[in-house]
Amino acid sequence: MAGIGRWGARGAALGLGVLWWCAAVRLAVVPEAGMLEAAVAAGGWGLSVLPVHCVPKAQAGGAHGAGPRRG
Template identity: 70%
Template sequence: MSAARTARRTAALGLGALWWWAVLRLALEPGAGVLEGAVAVGGWGLSVLPVHCVPRCAAVGALGTGRWRRALRGTRSAAMKGED
């Protein structure tokens, strides 16, 4: 294993342990405070980030810019009319 890969795994393990500490402290300790809450919410927020996204121009089946605007105005593009 490369050193960079080991460092990434160590960092992920350490941050995961920190997140679990904060969540368990919030759940079990009556004196838990803002720090634990910030760590727990921040970790949850990172988990919902769309990190597996690609730019719209590279996405398969992506819709063109302005599609909703044209649809609301009732206009069609050449592709939608069946013309090429």
């Protein structure tokens, strides 16, 4: 997200989070809530379980070698 900048990315994440919460609350409270709210809620939950911060151990900052650990 080099082009968006640090605050733009945070604003986008905040906006999408608010959108997800509104859809989830509307789906739980309003009897007439439909497929759009369900799709937004399911899509947001699906994105939340993606392991986006996982990297191979060799590339992780402060990674230890593959040898035995010393306490």
